[in-house]
Amino acid sequence: METHFETELDNLKQQLLAMAGHAETAVNRAVEALMQRNRDLALKVRADDDIIDHFEIEIDEMVIHLLTKAPLASHLRLVTVAMKISQNLERIGDEAAKIAKRARDLAQEPPLNITLDLPRMAALALAMVKEALDAFVQYDSSAARAVIPRDKEMDVLHKQVQQILADHMMAHPETIARCLHWIVAAKSLERIADHAKNIAEEVVYLCEAQDIRHPAAQNQNPPPADP
Amino acid sequence: MNPIMTPEEESLSPSRPESKSERPAPTPPASRPAASAGTAAIGAPALTVKNLFVYFGKNAAVKNVSLDIAAKAVTAIIGPSGCGKSTFLRALNRMHDLNPDARVEGEIRLFGEDIYARRIEPVVVRRRIGMVFQKSNPFPTMSIAENVTVGLRLNGVRNKKILAERTERALRMAALWDEVKDRLHAPAISLSGGQQQRLCIARALAVEPEVLLMDEPASALDPLATAKIEELILELKKDYTIVIVTHNMQQAARASDYTAFFYLGELVEFGPTAKIFTSPKQKRTEDYVTGRFG
Numbered sequence: 001m002e003t004h005f006e007t008e009l010d011n012l013k014q015q016l017l018a019m020a021g022h023a024e025t026a027v028n029r030a031v032e033a034l035m036q037r038n039r040d041l042a043l044k045v046r047a048d049d050d051i052i053d054h055f056e057i058e059i060d061e062m063v064i065h066l067l068t069k070a071p072l073a074s075h076l077r078l079v080t081v082a083m084k085i086s087q088n089l090e091r092i093g094d095e096a097a098k099i100a101k102r103a104r105d106l107a108q109e110p111p112l113n114i115t116l117d118l119p120r121m122a123a124l125a126l127a128m129v130k131e132a133l134d135a136f137v138q139y140d141s142s143a144a145r146a147v148i149p150r151d152k153e154m155d156v157l158h159k160q161v162q163q164i165l166a167d168h169m170m171a172h173p174e175t176i177a178r179c180l181h182w183i184v185a186a187k188s189l190e191r192i193a194d195h196a197k198n199i200a201e202e203v204v205y206l207c208e209a210q211d212i213r214h215p216a217a218q219n220q221n222p223p224p225a226d227p
Numbered sequence: 228m229n230p231i232m233t234p235e236e237e238s239l240s241p242s243r244p245e246s247k248s249e250r251p252a253p254t255p256p257a258s259r260p261a262a263s264a265g266t267a268a269i270g271a272p273a274l275t276v277k278n279l280f281v282y283f284g285k286n287a288a289v290k291n292v293s294l295d296i297a298a299k300a301v302t303a304i305i306g307p308s309g310c311g312k313s314t315f316l317r318a319l320n321r322m323h324d325l326n327p328d329a330r331v332e333g334e335i336r337l338f339g340e341d342i343y344a345r346r347i348e349p350v351v352v353r354r355r356i357g358m359v360f361q362k363s364n365p366f367p368t369m370s371i372a373e374n375v376t377v378g379l380r381l382n383g384v385r386n387k388k389i390l391a392e393r394t395e396r397a398l399r400m401a402a403l404w405d406e407v408k409d410r411l412h413a414p415a416i417s418l419s420g421g422q423q424q425r426l427c428i429a430r431a432l433a434v435e436p437e438v439l440l441m442d443e444p445a446s447a448l449d450p451l452a453t454a455k456i457e458e459l460i461l462e463l464k465k466d467y468t469i470v471i472v473t474h475n476m477q478q479a480a481r482a483s484d485y486t487a488f489f490y491l492g493e494l495v496e497f498g499p500t501a502k503i504f505t506s507p508k509q510k511r512t513e514d515y516v517t518g519r520f521g
Contacts, residue, residue, distance in 0.1 A: 003454070003458050004458065004461045005481065064505055065501055065505070068477070068480040068500075068501070068504040068505060069477060069480050069481040070477035070480070070481075
């Protein structure tokens with residue numbers, strides 16, 4: 001039979017998953033607003049960012065509350081990892097709001113005459129978020145590890161989009177303002193993939209008690225006291 | 228009319244799940260004084276303590292404490308050794324009556340009724356406000372079942388069927404039934420430490436108190452047995468008001484809704500447990516919970 005503490009941990013997990021749902025919806029809607037030039041949808045994404053922010057506050061409060069109960073071992077890792085995941089999800093929400101802002105601005109301008117595969121970048125970023133969160137729920141370390149290298153795929157896509165836009169701006173300087181909006185939106189999608197990777201790293205820590213962040217720094221001696 | 232049942236009345240009444248009809252009506256809110264340091268509890272409190280002093284000879288071990296104990300909730304009393312927490316707890320069920328050197332001043336009301344009023348029998352108070360001690364103390368010459376029913380039998384309950392029902396109910400409430408149902412007539416001292424403590428809880432619950440006082444109930448137990456007691460407390464609070472003295476701050480954080488911090492006989496701070504352990508208002512509270520003294 002579950003203890004009261006385990007019930008509270010379950011509630012924490014449920015809150016995180018609910019928050020993730022909102023963040024994923026925000027990204028989907030923001031990209032749709034961008035591609036469909038839908039100003040109203042863009043404004044809705046920006047307004048709904050408050051919901052995601054509220055989740056972060058609530059989850060952080062739950063975490064502090066749980067920490068007063070002195071959890072140990074995997075419970076301690078779960079609680080601290082939950083706080084970090086909520087932080088990453090909140091940043092994903094912010095990036096979606098940024099994309100929506102650019103979508104709002106672009107909707108007021110004539111469309112650019114180029115094809116940019118931002119939906120493909122979005123699909124990859126969201127797949128990474130989903131797989132990282134599934135790994136969290138399933139307590140599956142190898143699934144979490146599998147997310148991490150996909151960040152390289154995103155970097156490749158991002159570079160391609162940047163190149164297309166850079167070329168276009170040089171050939172058509174009158175489109176620079178609009179191209180910059182697209183560059184920012186693409187950058188936001190790349191950042192969302194980074195946050196998904198962060199979540200995956202936290203899940204590995206949760207399952208294996210191993211910190212796999214910043215591999216280069218792991219091998220170093222302690223950093224110098226003075227910069 | 229004496230609202231607290233005499234032993235005769237109790238043994239004659241049929242065993243029914245809710246024997247609370249004799250409880251007096253609570254004091255109407257209008258006559259309650261303005262909120263003080265210890266009245267942060269919501270809803271009608273089970274116990275109201277006003278200006279309580281407890282003296283041992285000339286020494287005041289508890290000084291001018293006013294506190295509301297919320298009904299059907301857990302209130303933890305924390306503080307360093309010698310701060311008066313156990314003395315405070317024992318005032319709540321008139322245990323100091325047994326000490327000729329002790330003197331209690333001030334007012335303590337159980338659902339509005341003054342428990343120190345002249346016409347009130349201390350024994351009856353202790354039936355409505357039960358107590359569990361740090362060192363579990365099952366009666367060594369009695370069996371498990373006899374320990375559970377001793378309070379009932381002392382109050383004149385003879386009917387074997389009623390005794391058996393109340394035994395099972397109390398042992399289930401204390402989360403001990405499954406472990407002992409096949410050996411109810413085994414000696415109580417054949418149980419482990421944690422089981423003995425739960426037996427003492429069952430014994431206290433058998434007389435259907437309204438309030439359960441626990442003085443460091445788990446400090447003599449190993450971590451697993453402690454966790455069982457804490458889990459039990461969280462279940463029991465659905466039906467009982469619980470006051471627990473503990474020196475284990477994480478236990479107070481895990482198991483209580485409200486926490487009172489005592490220091491040198493005084494109530495320093497009282498509030499929802501979450502607040503006391505994350506953002507206490509008083510520096511002394513902050514210093515104690517972070518281990519800077521005590």
